[in-house]
Amino acid sequence: MPDLDAGWFREIEFAVNTHEKIVVCGKDNDSLVLLRKMPGLQNRIRVVELESGDMADFLRFYKMYEFSDRICVLEETKQYGSLLNYLKTGLLSQEEYSEALLH
Amino acid sequence: MDKLHYEEMKASFEELVQEGSLSGKKIYLFGHCNATEELADLLLSGDYHPAAILDNNKNKHGRKYRGIGIVSPQRILKEAEGSTIVCIAARAYEAMSVQLRQMGYRGQIRKLVDYNSYAEYSVSSDSIARMKRREEQGEELLRSFAARHLGAYKILCPFSALGDIYMMMSYLQAFLEQRGIERCVIGVIGESCRQVVRMFGEYETERLEQKEMDRIIQAVLYTGDPESFIPHQDRPYVVNLFRALYIKKIPLEQIYCCGVFGLPRETRPASPVCFEPYPDLEQIPEGKAVILSPYAKSVTALADSLWKKIIYFYAEQGYECFTNVNGEEQPLAGTKPLRADILQIRSAVERAGTFVGIRSGLCDVLKEAKAKKIALYPDYYYCDTQWKAVDIYALDGWDNRVVKEDENGR
Numbered sequence: 001m002p003d004l005d006a007g008w009f010r011e012i013e014f015a016v017n018t019h020e021k022i023v024v025c026g027k028d029n030d031s032l033v034l035l036r037k038m039p040g041l042q043n044r045i046r047v048v049e050l051e052s053g054d055m056a057d058f059l060r061f062y063k064m065y066e067f068s069d070r071i072c073v074l075e076e077t078k079q080y081g082s083l084l085n086y087l088k089t090g091l092l093s094q095e096e097y098s099e100a101l102l103h
Numbered sequence: 104m105d106k107l108h109y110e111e112m113k114a115s116f117e118e119l120v121q122e123g124s125l126s127g128k129k130i131y132l133f134g135h136c137n138a139t140e141e142l143a144d145l146l147l148s149g150d151y152h153p154a155a156i157l158d159n160n161k162n163k164h165g166r167k168y169r170g171i172g173i174v175s176p177q178r179i180l181k182e183a184e185g186s187t188i189v190c191i192a193a194r195a196y197e198a199m200s201v202q203l204r205q206m207g208y209r210g211q212i213r214k215l216v217d218y219n220s221y222a223e224y225s226v227s228s229d230s231i232a233r234m235k236r237r238e239e240q241g242e243e244l245l246r247s248f249a250a251r252h253l254g255a256y257k258i259l260c261p262f263s264a265l266g267d268i269y270m271m272m273s274y275l276q277a278f279l280e281q282r283g284i285e286r287c288v289i290g291v292i293g294e295s296c297r298q299v300v301r302m303f304g305e306y307e308t309e310r311l312e313q314k315e316m317d318r319i320i321q322a323v324l325y326t327g328d329p330e331s332f333i334p335h336q337d338r339p340y341v342v343n344l345f346r347a348l349y350i351k352k353i354p355l356e357q358i359y360c361c362g363v364f365g366l367p368r369e370t371r372p373a374s375p376v377c378f379e380p381y382p383d384l385e386q387i388p389e390g391k392a393v394i395l396s397p398y399a400k401s402v403t404a405l406a407d408s409l410w411k412k413i414i415y416f417y418a419e420q421g422y423e424c425f426t427n428v429n430g431e432e433q434p435l436a437g438t439k440p441l442r443a444d445i446l447q448i449r450s451a452v453e454r455a456g457t458f459v460g461i462r463s464g465l466c467d468v469l470k471e472a473k474a475k476k477i478a479l480y481p482d483y484y485y486c487d488t489q490w491k492a493v494d495i496y497a498l499d500g501w502d503n504r505v506v507k508e509d510e511n512g513r
Binding site (some may be wrong): 043060063064070072073077078079080081082083085086088089090091092094099100101103 | 325333342347357362364
């Protein structure tokens, strides 16, 4: 059972209730650097950065549900394709990648 | 939309009619996509004319589908309270429903197709416990699947979609080599998908039911199983590849090569190697026949009147016309039925010399057939992007033709 009193849960719950879309990622995620370059980022989307342990707890909870596309989760995974593949293969520029994430 | 979901939508529609929920109501649909177009068709066939299609994509506002305007969701707030109903056939039902409520809409919202029983917003302890139980059942199915294919890397294809399986197989070998995987098992839904896999060689394959597949995939994601891969481009929520299409036009081939598999853009797709001859090949006049393919489970149907024109055109030139049919599908008037399975259809088309079909996964299966091939594209948008279906699905070497609404007898 996830701990619904945990800080990460409260933070995400607040973000979902106050923003149309949110991005959730670990603090060490490389894409964060690109996202932070986007002009007016804070006005467009709420980025919730979690410590690695909290991120793991969040992912277990998220993947039990598969909530909605209002929540964009950034994670490095080898289990399926992701937008990052478009960046790595040159199909998207860094700016296009960030724009796609924020859409 | 596949047959099962369509039947479910039809049953939901009939239920709405029976309970009188549509009587005297202005009907709004939400989310302009292929499924919504099919819902609009269904409503129109029952003499219910939707007031509008609500959509968040501003680029679509002002456009129409069969005379039904596409408008901002805010429009519905102008209607008198209790006078409307919103019918949703799109995958993002939960998000749409929440959006309408947050906007202040208090009328009825009805889901007509349950694509994704995993999307649920409640975090009550009951709900969490139910989700957890389901996830545990998924883990049990995953263990059992793995035990049947000991030591094999698992490739799990979440949907029964011929075109997606074809694209997946085109790049699978390159992907396996890139990752150094020597043995894999491919999980698919349905016999036709299994045959598409077979076209590419002797791969270990297992057919699963849709619900089993859903649960196994959820367990794979939940447990982070490193020995599994989900080669699909639009599994909702988890796979985020679709977001790129809001920014850039990316053809399906590149979606699979680069997006799904992360392979270099110059990777060459594998060609199918295994076919079987259609048993009644001699009944098809060589080079003087056309095989028509009007049925597709995930594409809006083209009008009968259009097919009549096509049949007339070819019959006038002395061509014999066949309709590719499966199961209960009926041949078009003036044509003979052709019941070829996936492995046989290429030989039939090459013998006939001409193929005309709605752009479906069957066109991918026939991608390299040596014949004149025409793919017909209903003039619809790819999901809620600004791209038309032809932008994403156009096939190299084919005559790709968009069928405008007026040409489609509408």
